[in-house]
Amino acid sequence: MNNPILFYYNDGKGRAELSRLIFIYGDISFEDKGISFQEYFQMRDSGQLPFExxxxLQVDGTTISQSCAIARYAAKKAGLYPNDNVQAAQTDMIVDAWRDILDIFYGCYVDRVVDNGRLVMKMREPKVKLEKLNEFFDTTWSMHLRRFEKMISSSSNSPFLVGDSLTWADLALFDLLCTFDENANLWKTESTFFYIPDPYGPYRPSAEILKLPLVNELSKIIKQTPSIKTWLTSHPY
Ligand SMILES: N[C@@H](CCC(=O)N[C@@H](CS)C(=O)NCC(=O)O)C(=O)O
Known part of the structure; x- marks a missing residue:
């Protein structure tokens, strides 16, 4: 079997990073293929992307789309998807929330519109991006953080979200925490999708965002895992 190949835009971590973290944590070899927007259009227009x-993720000639499906496949390979059906569903629930949160976050930047008979993303005006980002960080993200804190506190005597060992759900929360960290490069790097230029930007989430003890402890545990630490040193958010 060949190594699976993960395709994503080369300007950021986005919706692909959870799968990368899972492969890396589980020591599963994969090819990380960053592509340009031009290459994306070529793949899309030649019918290589099931949802455009x-x-x-290409696995021996089969293409899997949708970030949660890809991450679940990776989690099963990496041993990070629980065998117990109820615990598995609990992790699915959290990873579905990961996607919901990213959808809202991306929605701060882009609208989805029909153009020439095709559903595509359209960049919002900088002023609108700022309004939506402020709302996102003031309300949506804080609200979800409190929910994650509560889930950790009710998973008996463990620092993890579900059960007593790390699952892909913990990596999903970690991915969100790193993405929304006020020090993440994505806020300061002009070539990323997230950068908002003068005079409205650069935008940075407030450092005052809730810091919750159990969520922070979980993040620390993951950050200190040697393989993740090495990966993030060479590929910071
Ligand atoms: N539900 C999908 C959403 C994927 C998605 O929106 N991908 C964006 C980049 S983050 C994309 O390729 N957009 C191109 C388009 O929709 O025109 C997933 O979770 O994978």
């Missing part, structure tokens, strides 16, 4: 979107 990225990420996709």
């Amino acid at each position: 979107q990225l990420p996709i």
Whole structure:
């Protein structure tokens, strides 16, 4: 079997990073293929993308689309998807929320519109991006953080979200925490999708965002895992 190939835009971590973290944590070899927007259009227009979107994962000639499906496949390979059906569903629930949160976050930047008979993303005006981002960080993200804190506190005597060992759900929360960290490069790097230029930007989430003890402890545990630490040193958010 060949290594799976993960395709995503080369300007950021986005919806592909959870799958990367899972592969890396589980020591599963994969090819990380960053592509330009031009290459994306070529793949889309030649019918290689089942939903005309990225990420996709190619596994021995089969293409898997949708970030949660890709991450679940990776989690099963990496041993990070629980064998117990109820615990598995609990992790699905959290990873579905990961996607909901990213959808809202991306929605701060882009609208989805029909153009020339095709559903595509359209960039919002900088002023609107700022309004939506402020709302996102003031309300949506804080609200979800409190929910994650509560889930950890009710998973008996463990620092993890579900059960007593780390699952892909913990990596999903970690991915969100790193993405929304006020020090993440994505806020300061002009070539990323997230950068908002003068005079409205650069935008940075407030450092005052809730810091919750159990969520922070979980993040620390993951950050200190040697393989993740090495990966993030060479590929910071
Ligand atoms: N539900 C999909 C959403 C994927 C998605 O929106 N991908 C964006 C980049 S983050 C994309 O390729 N957009 C191109 C388009 O929709 O025109 C997933 O979770 O993978």
